[in-house]
Amino acid sequence: xxxxxxxxxxxxxxxxxxxxxxxxxxxxxxxxxxxxxxxxxxxxxxxxxxxxxxxxxxxxxxxxxxxxxxxxxxxxxx
Numbered sequence: 640x641x642x643x644x645x646x647x648x649x650x651x652x653x654x655x656x657x658x659x660x661x662x663x664x665x666x667x668x669x670x671x672x673x674x675x676x677x678x679x680x681x682x683x684x685x686x687x688x689x690x691x692x693x694x695x696x697x698x699x700x701x702x703x704x705x706x707x708x709x710x711x712x713x714x715x716x717x
Contacts, residue, residue: 646711653681653709660686660715666702667694673709674701681709 650656654676661671661683669691671683680703687698 646708648710649713650710653706656709656714661709661712662715663704663712665704667697667700671702673714676706679706680704681706 653673657673657675659673661673662669663671666683666685668685668688670686670688672686674682674684676682682701682703685697685700685702687695
């Protein structure tokens, strides 16, 4: 049985990243812009992806991830 890879904290609070873009395979378009945080949930707007266009019809939808998960992810440098 394989061991799981531990997640390392990338930031102290996700609120530091509001307005920035996250690249994650958890999103249908792989790109989400962090809009706001409420009750330990980070809400993202799905963005169009010029490289992977199959699910671009999902652009504009709102999805959420838990803040504890988001703090372990690296945001795209702009």
